[in-house]
Structures are given as C-alpha cells and as structure tokens.
Amino acid sequence: MTEFRYRYRKTALLWQIVLGFFFLGFVLFCLRTASFILGDTANISGHSDSSPFAIAGFMFTFVFMIMIAAGLWLIIPTLIKILVPLNIIAGDEQGLSVRGPWLKNYYFSWSDIDYLRYEKRLSYYRSSNSRHTVLETMNEILPIKLLQSKSVRINVTYLDGSIDDIVADIRRYLPNIKVNGLDI
Incomplete structure (x- = not known):
C-alpha cells in the first residue's frame, strides 16, 4: 500500500x-x-x-x-x-497523522480510530452598509473520533484534495470505517 x-x-x-x-x-x-x-x-x-x-x-x-x-x-x-510544506493529513501503514488547530500534530494508529464525520459549517456575516446584505462562508470540517479519547477536528476546506479523495485514501487502510455526514 x-x-x-x-x-x-x-x-x-x-x-x-x-x-x-x-x-x-x-x-x-x-x-x-x-x-x-x-x-x-x-x-x-x-x-x-x-x-x-x-x-x-x-x-x-x-x-x-x-x-x-x-x-x-x-x-x-x-x-x-x-x-513550509506541512502535511495536514498523512497516512501510511502504521497510522494517520493530522495537524489540528494551531498546527498541533496528532498521530493515531489505525486501530484507534472509531469513525469519521464530515461537516459543512456556514458562517454568516451581515454587512455594515446594508441591512439585507449577508455574506456567508462555508468551511468543511472532518472530525476524527477516537476510541479512547475526544475527537480531533481538521479543517479540510483549503486542502489540495476533495473530501472524497481523503475518505477514499483512509478507506484503503480502514475499509469498514464509518463516515457520518457523507453519502459515499
């Protein structure tokens, strides 16, 4: 692999x-x-x-x-x-390495991962010039739930691949992983 x-x-x-x-x-x-x-x-x-x-x-x-x-x-x-060429999500035979908030590095073995969840979060901002102008931004979040501890959230909005690519690569190592919020 x-x-x-x-x-x-x-x-x-x-x-x-x-x-x-x-x-x-x-x-x-x-x-x-x-x-x-x-x-x-x-x-x-x-x-x-x-x-x-x-x-x-x-x-x-x-x-x-x-x-x-x-x-x-x-x-x-x-x-x-x-x-700096930082890997935000990287995986190999041993496990999964992710960089969470504030670029903190986490490493998990494949057996520690319980499930993945995909979330789209919309943030709304009202323009100060008009009462009707609303700006919105969409962030894609991938929380990784572990068996023994809390989940780690990774923002995958600006990554060089789509969420489908990321999930497909993770499924190569964990074929039966459950992904909530994504219809694949």
Missing part, C-alpha cells in the same frame, strides 16, 4: 496575505502622510500631555497598532502554511 498526504492549496490562502499587506500598507501610508502634513509642528508647539492633540495622537497610535497587529496576524500564520 502506498502512503498519502494532503497539504494546503497555496492559491486558496493568498487572499489572507493580500488583506494583511493591505492593513500594513494602509498604516504606513497614513503615518507617512501624517508626518508629511504635520511635519515637526508637534516638537515646535510644546503642548502638554493633557492637550487634545496628545489625546488624538494616542487614539491614532492605538488604532494603527491594532491594524498592524491584525495585518501581522493575517500574514505570519498564512506564510507558514504556504511556505
């Missing part, structure tokens, strides 16, 4: 990097524009810390720091997923 492995599809995660760089670019543009417009007036004016300019400066600094943190939070984990 041959082994199998599934990794992240790199093109599916590029929008997160673009959005993260947009946040960082927007902050850098605003800071550069503010320094160009204001120049050195803050050093010349000699205002105290209780002036309205100091409070506004603190608020802008806080907002920009939040945007920098959001940009880095989008860029760094996504770059790790794209550049």
Whole structure:
C-alpha cells in the first residue's frame, strides 16, 4: 500500500496575505502622510500631555497598532502554511497523522480510530452598509473520533484534495470505517 498526504492549496490562502499587506500598507501610508502634513509642528508647539492633540495622537497610535497587529496576524500564520510544506493529513501503514488547530500534530494508529464525520459549517456575516446584505462562508470540517479519547477536528476546506479523495485514501487502510455526514 502506498502512503498519502494532503497539504494546503497555496492559491486558496493568498487572499489572507493580500488583506494583511493591505492593513500594513494602509498604516504606513497614513503615518507617512501624517508626518508629511504635520511635519515637526508637534516638537515646535510644546503642548502638554493633557492637550487634545496628545489625546488624538494616542487614539491614532492605538488604532494603527491594532491594524498592524491584525495585518501581522493575517500574514505570519498564512506564510507558514504556504511556505513550509506541512502535511495536514498523512497516512501510511502504521497510522494517520493530522495537524489540528494551531498546527498541533496528532498521530493515531489505525486501530484507534472509531469513525469519521464530515461537516459543512456556514458562517454568516451581515454587512455594515446594508441591512439585507449577508455574506456567508462555508468551511468543511472532518472530525476524527477516537476510541479512547475526544475527537480531533481538521479543517479540510483549503486542502489540495476533495473530501472524497481523503475518505477514499483512509478507506484503503480502514475499509469498514464509518463516515457520518457523507453519502459515499
């Protein structure tokens, strides 16, 4: 029997990097524009810390720091997923290796797996511009239930294979595995 492995599809995660760089670019543009417009007036004016300019400066600094943190939070984990060749689901004769949430690695022997369950989860987001605009995203989750412990959930939305491919590869090693939520 041959082994199998599934990794992240790199093109599916590029929008997160673009959005993260947009946040960082927007902050850098605003800071550069503010320094160009204001120049050195803050050093010349000699205002105290209780002036309205100091409070506004603190608020802008806080907002920009939040945007920098959001940009880095989008860029760094996504770059790790794209550049480092991590196997999200891999199997061989000995067992199944999966990476769960926060890229934590789990290894199970084939005899420890009780059943699989396939779930589609829809997340709804209401647009702030209109009361009727609703955006939805669909995530595909594959919980693996073990005999002795809790289940491990793997997000298979952005993997390089479909759920049918993953289940077919697992069924090569466990032909009688029960898969809930999937009509195969």
